[in-house]
Amino acid sequence: MDAIEALLGRNSAAKLVEPAPRGDDLQTIFKAALRAPDHARLKPWRFLVVEGDARSQLGEVFAQLALAENPSLDREALDKQRAKPLRAPLVIVVIACLQEHAQVPEIEQYLSAGCAAHAMLLAGHALGYAGIWRTGAMAYHAGMHRSLDMALNEKVVGFLYLGTREGEAKPLPEYRVADFIRYWG
Ligand SMILES: Cc1cc2nc3c(=O)[nH]c(=O)nc-3n(C[C@H](O)[C@H](O)[C@H](O)COP(=O)(O)O)c2cc1C
Numbered sequence: 001m002d003a004i005e006a007l008l009g010r011n012s013a014a015k016l017v018e019p020a021p022r023g024d025d026l027q028t029i030f031k032a033a034l035r036a037p038d039h040a041r042l043k044p045w046r047f048l049v050v051e052g053d054a055r056s057q058l059g060e061v062f063a064q065l066a067l068a069e070n071p072s073l074d075r076e077a078l079d080k081q082r083a084k085p086l087r088a089p090l091v092i093v094v095i096a097c098l099q100e101h102a103q104v105p106e107i108e109q110y111l112s113a114g115c116a117a118h119a120m121l122l123a124g125h126a127l128g129y130a131g132i133w134r135t136g137a138m139a140y141h142a143g144m145h146r147s148l149d150m151a152l153n154e155k156v157v158g159f160l161y162l163g164t165r166e167g168e169a170k171p172l173p174e175y176r177v178a179d180f181i182r183y184w185g
Pocket residue numbers: 010011012013132133134135136157158
């Protein structure tokens with residue numbers, strides 16, 4: 001698949017099954033992340049790989065944080081939280097590591113980490129896998145920070161759910177490029 005085909009054809013997949021990218025394919029995906037545009041080459045990111053039973057542990061974190069937020073949540077709602085990371089065989093937590101820098105404000109570092117996440121989805125797609133970038137309120141919850149052993153200067157950029165698409169791909173939306181473009185000056 002060439003780069004333009006990958007860029008124009010990437011499509012999120014909500015239902016993901018094995019095989020997930022592992023071994024050389026996963027390395028390629030991480031290498032793609034490390035090529036994200038990055039002012040002053042700060043490498044303002046790190047990645048947590050969550051697979052196997054660790055997904056259930058992450059689900060338990062989701063459930064406990066949801067319960068702390070809303071103690072009246074019933075069992076069904078909690079089980080739904082628990083099942084979230086099981087929607088894919090592999091979850092990668094993309095974390096932005098923000099540092100004070102004279103030339104590079106935090107927003108730029110955050111954007112770089114977002115570009116890294118996009119690069120990972122694109123690389124996965126180009127290798128024949130599929131994925132979806134998810135966040136949700138728990139991504140920004142202080143309890144999530146604690147559970148993932150994140151430092152105060154770190155933020156969850158997203159949970160990348162990766163695997164192989166189950167079922168048909170949803171049709172790609174068609175946008176009119178001209179609706180988004182104006183020539184200035
Ligand atoms: C920062 C960010 C957070 C997102 N969080 C969620 C989410 O929590 N749940 C969800 O269903 N989609 C989420 N999305 C959107 C999906 O990743 C996806 O882009 C969207 O479903 C459109 O599908 P497409 O990527 O195939 O166009 C998020 C996207 C971004 C960039």
